[in-house]
Amino acid sequence: MLTECLHFQNSYIKIEMYIFLLKYIILLSENNILDKLLDPLHNLPSFSNKQRGKYKMARMRPLPILIATGSGYLGYDQYGRYKDRELQKLGIEVPPRVANELQVTIYKSIPTRLLSRAWGRLNQVDLPTWLRKPIYSLYIWTFGVNMKEAAVEDLQHYRNLGEFFRRKLKPQARPVCDSHCVISPADGKILHFGRVKNCEVEQVKGVTYSLETFLGPYTWTESLDDPSSFQDLLVTKEGNELFHCVVYLAPGDYHCFHSPTDWRVAHRRHFPGSLMSVNPGVARWIKELFCHNERVVLSGEWTHGFFSLTAVGATNVGSIRIYFDKELRTNNPRYNKGSYNDLSYVSNNNREGVTMRKGEHLGEFNLGSTIVLLFEAPRDFKFSLTAGQKIHFGEPLGTM
Numbered sequence: 107m108l109t110e111c112l113h114f115q116n117s118y119i120k121i122e123m124y125i126f127l128l129k130y131i132i133l134l135s136e137n138n139i140l141d142k143l144l145d146p147l148h149n150l151p152s153f154s155n156k157q158r159g160k161y162k163m164a165r166m167r168p169l170p171i172l173i174a175t176g177s178g179y180l181g182y183d184q185y186g187r188y189k190d191r192e193l194q195k196l197g198i199e200v201p202p203r204v205a206n207e208l209q210v211t212i213y214k215s216i217p218t219r220l221l222s223r224a225w226g227r228l229n230q231v232d233l234p235t236w237l238r239k240p241i242y243s244l245y246i247w248t249f250g251v252n253m254k255e256a257a258v259e260d261l262q263h264y265r266n267l268g269e270f271f272r273r274k275l276k277p278q279a280r281p282v283c284d285s286h287c288v289i290s291p292a293d294g295k296i297l298h299f300g301r302v303k304n305c306e307v308e309q310v311k312g313v314t315y316s317l318e319t320f321l322g323p324y325t326w327t328e329s330l331d332d333p334s335s336f337q338d339l340l341v342t343k344e345g346n347e348l349f350h351c352v353v354y355l356a357p358g359d360y361h362c363f364h365s366p367t368d369w370r371v372a373h374r375r376h377f378p379g380s381l382m383s384v385n386p387g388v389a390r391w392i393k394e395l396f397c398h399n400e401r402v403v404l405s406g407e408w409t410h411g412f413f414s415l416t417a418v419g420a421t422n423v424g425s426i427r428i429y430f431d432k433e434l435r436t437n438n439p440r441y442n443k444g445s446y447n448d449l450s451y452v453s454n455n456n457r458e459g460v461t462m463r464k465g466e467h468l469g470e471f472n473l474g475s476t477i478v479l480l481f482e483a484p485r486d487f488k489f490s491l492t493a494g495q496k497i498h499f500g501e502p503l504g505t506m
Contacts (some may be wrong), residue, residue: 184391204313205392214398218421220379225422226437226472229268238262242270249358255279271361272470280360286502289464291415291477292363293498294353297386299489302348302480305337308367309352310386310491315394321403321414321480322375322446342411346482351489351503353477354386362470363477364499365383365462366415369408372459374431374449377401378441386478396478400436402426406459411482417469418476428469430460465500479503 129468233241242261247252253259257274262272283289298308306314317349318324318336340349355361379400389395400419407413417426419436426436431450441447451459462468489495489504 232265251358280500282500283502288503290497291366293359294355297352299351310389319397340412351479365466370406370459372406375403376447413481416478420475425472
């Protein structure tokens with residue numbers, strides 16, 4: 107069932123892209139822009155109106171071509187996925203279908219940052235008291251929100267969608283596990299976890315991204331040794347290895363995230379980027395998805411060495427808030443994609459950085475998104491998870 111859901115989500119995002127292109131073509135057609143671009147006789151006075159009419163009758167229109175080719179492509183794609191499912195039923199492992207460069211470029215051309223900023227402003231518009239319950243009830247029914255866990259169950263208490271998305275939980279709703287060193291920082295679904303190998307991290311099974319591209323250049327601390335790889339820079343203690351865990355927050359999940367362990371945050375790196383969807387289907391389709399999207403990387407140390415938590419933005423989730431960092435501004439037009447902005451929390455007056463305790467409030471998203479943990483730990487560290495499982499904030503990730 108999970109596999110079928112992933113196939114559906116993957117196809118859905120392609121259909122969204124296709125519909126966006128259709129709307130764009132229709133808009134151009136309605137304003138006669140497309141005819142001017144595609145009609146080489148438009149500005150040639152030597153052709154009579156009669157000749158011009160015959161030419162236009164013979165010329166193929168772009169909209170029917172787009173509809174025909176797009177429908178054929180979607181049909182071909184669905185047939186390929188049907189064959190993959192049949193092979194999987196026979197026990198044959200099928201590699202994921204990864205988007206090519208053109209498909210990724212088309213998706214990134216959609217103005218998701220602008221749409222997310224518009225969505226963020228809409229979320230701050232106060233709703234009339236009489237309208238709050240119907241709208242929030244529809245959202246609760248659609249995404250399966252459990253309001254019995256909310257600190258305030260009265261729907262009319264939330265003045266706007268933003269307040270409803272960022273609702274707090276009752277103190278006893280999420281007990282923090284004391285017997286394990288690392289806990290889940292948020293409610294969500296476990297997409298993938300395990301050891302980092304050859305400087306590549308798996309966002310889902312079979313689809314990877316570059317560790318160095320994701321975190322950026324290693325400049326936040328000085329390295330005394332001459333490492334053979336970027337991964338070796340992060341492993342500071344002998345006998346340790348680098349581990350990772352990806353938690354996907356769906357729109358119906360609790361939107362705040364917490365400190366997963368006792369650690370010191372020394373550095374923040376903000377990557378402005380795209381805001382593509384990060385649902386599991388898209389994560390299987392787009393390689394290095396988390397490297398394309400806007401993200402905030404918090405890095406520092408815990409008792410076993412290097413530790414980092416990265417909050418990854420997504421469509422309609424341009425706003426990533428870190429409670430102790432008042433200077434952070436995400437999805438801001440003044441930041442260019444492809445760059446990054448650094449901030450050190452270590453200063454002459456504060457040599458330790460920001461000290462976080464396990465379970466302490468750390469930040470929040472406006473809607474659903476993804477948390478990526480990368481940390482150094484002894485080789486005997488073992489995750490107590492299964493891929494695809496639902497997890498709540500405070501529950502253990504592993505032990506050693």
